[in-house]
Amino acid sequence: MCFWSLKIMAHGLCTRGLLLFLIYIDLFDYLTSSDVIDANEMYAMLSNDSIYNKLVPPANTVKVYAGYNLQNVNSFDAKLKIFSTTGFFTLKWQDDRLKWNSNNGDIQHIFVPEEKVWHPDLVVLNLIQELDNKLGAERPIRIFEDGTLVWKQIAILSTFCYTYVFFFPFDRQTCSLQLTSLDFPMNAVDLEYLETTADLKEYSLHAEWQVVKTSYIPYYLFTDNYQELNEIIQFSMELKRNPVHYIMIIIIPTIITAVLTFVTFFLPLKSGIRIGYILTVVLALVVILTLFVDSMPTSTTFPSILVISITVALIMAFLLIIITIFVMRLYDKPKTSKAPNWMHSFVRKSRNLKLKCTARKRNRVEQHQDIEHVEDGSPKEEIDHVDKKSPTKLYRNKELAEFFDYFLFVVYSVFYVLVILAILILAGVVYYYQNKLRNE
Incomplete structure (x- = not known):
């Protein structure tokens, strides 16, 4: 009887221990895994710094896709070389820590303030006028269920644009926006193109300038005494001036x-x-x-x-x-x-030259007529109608x-x-x- 009681107690302790172990594993998984049950838990996780640290990048190298949507060319002062535009940048990257399960009709995306999650700190290099706030400040970030983050940054920019005015007003100018991350080198943030050209679907026509084409050009910038390499994405826009005015x-x-x-x-x-x-x-x-x-x-x-x-x-x-x-x-x-005598001499020689040309032309006509009447075909001697020994005239x-x-x-x-x-x-x-x- 005692033996069976001990056996039952041991079985109960094992079962209780197993349950406690599974609960511990589940809690640990909740604290460390990137899979969140639903969107509400995602908000709770972002509010807990011990679970999600916004200062830590999601990976050793984060691939950030960047695109640009041009809405307006505000002005282009070719004299001061200032190019002013209104548009927005679209940044897209992946953070596997921000995934959740959207089965059973749950929310598929949420919006969070930009200070709540890690995001690339990008700047426009060729700015002339400093922005009041950082690029994308106070703009929400959209998080999808698969951990994809999309951040649209409204940008009213005044940038430097080198002008080539030889063909003014039939000139074409190429202006650009140079986007880069100065804080993160290339091995930490890898910038890529979201699209091959800038988006002009919402572009409003300008009275003087027409956007002919757009392109993206990548190049690199060395910082910290050539110790680090930063990638730059250049959004180039070719503008054609309207010359009618x-x-x-x-x-x-x-x-x-x-x-x-x-x-x-x-x-x-x-x-x-x-x-x-x-x-x-x-x-x-x-x-x-x-x-x-x-x-x-x-x-x-x-x-x-x-x-x-x-x-x-x-x-x-x-x-x-x-x-x-x-x-x-x-x-x-x-x-x-x-x-002066040189004036008289110049006029005299010019008129004589004109008379000679007229006489030679008349002689050629007369010779052509005489050849038709001469049997042996030899033309008559050319007659010079200009008297070379005419007296000097003033x-x-x-x-x-x-x-x-x-x-x-x-x-x-x-x-x-x-x-x-x-x-x-x-x-x-x-x-x-x-x-x-x-x-x-």
């Missing part, structure tokens, strides 16, 4: 004013209004350049081709002032004042002025066209090499 208020008035300089040669010399007219045109060019100098971007490398064109128009207008003064001074000289000052007025008009026009062609060729060469470097 500048065409209407700068380019068209400049072209019209430049064309008006040629009208100077069609004004009569004896009226004396030429000098006043060309001075008015020069003043108009100066006013155009002064009014819009603030809206034109500056560059320390190459000036804008529009600035070059307006400067050339000003130089040519000043050259025309010198020509006008020369011709009018010669025209208004009294009859008793003799012009021209009147007004005749000299009229000749130089026409001659300088031709020279000025040809020179102006050559300068414009040189500017266009320069622009074409720069455009070709720029596209070649961009494609490489």
Whole structure:
């Protein structure tokens, strides 16, 4: 009887010990395992620092996927090189400690304050104006049942953007947002792309700038005297300027004013209004350049081709002032004042050259007609209608002025066209090499 009692007691102690052991294992599993029963327990766990330590990363190397959604281009000051945007970053990573079982219709995701969980501390490197709060401050983090965390950070940023203004206002600019983690090196936080391009689904069109394309470019930054390597994700945006505004208020008035300089040669010399007219045109060019100098971007490398064109128009207008003064001074000289001999010689040689060309052209026509009537086919001897032994003639000052007025008009026009062609060729060469470097 006693034996059976002892056996029953021993069996009861074993069963009680086994139950206590299982309860202990279950409690230990609750404290240490990443599997939480439901979402309510997840909130309770995040409030207990002894169970979940937000200062400890979820793994030795956390892979963080980053994306960018562009909503607005607020402004782009090409003169100050400030690019202002509104959008949000989307960060996604995995934390196996924050899993729970969502069977039986339980909640599949929850939102928690960002200070409750571990998250990557990311910054934008090329910021110009410091943010009032840290990036993503006071923004909730979404936790899914499988331990995936998604954090959307609203970002109103003013960043530095290098500008290349040679083709202004037909230029394209490439601006970027450089996202990195300075506190965690690459072996602790591995940044990856969430998508291949920036999200433009919610983008609002800008009046002056059009987003042509977006891209992500990874590169690396050495810190702590080249001891650590930090990964940087660069969200690049290629912007195209809308040139209609500048065409209407700068380019068209400049072209019209430049064309008006040629009208100077069609004004009569004896009226004396030429000098006043060309001075008015020069003043108009100066006013155009002064009014819009603030809206034109500056560059320390190459000036804008529009600035070059307006400067050339000003130089040519000043050259025309010198020509006008020369011709009018010669025209208004009294009859008793003799012009220099080189002027008479130049006019004489120019007219003789013109007569020779006319005579040779007429001789070729006559020879062609005579060949048809000569049986042996030998043409007659060329007749020079220009008398080489004509006496030296002195021209009147007004005749000299009229000749130089026409001659300088031709020279000025040809020179102006050559300068414009040189500017266009320069622009074409720069455009070709720029596209070649961009494609490489």
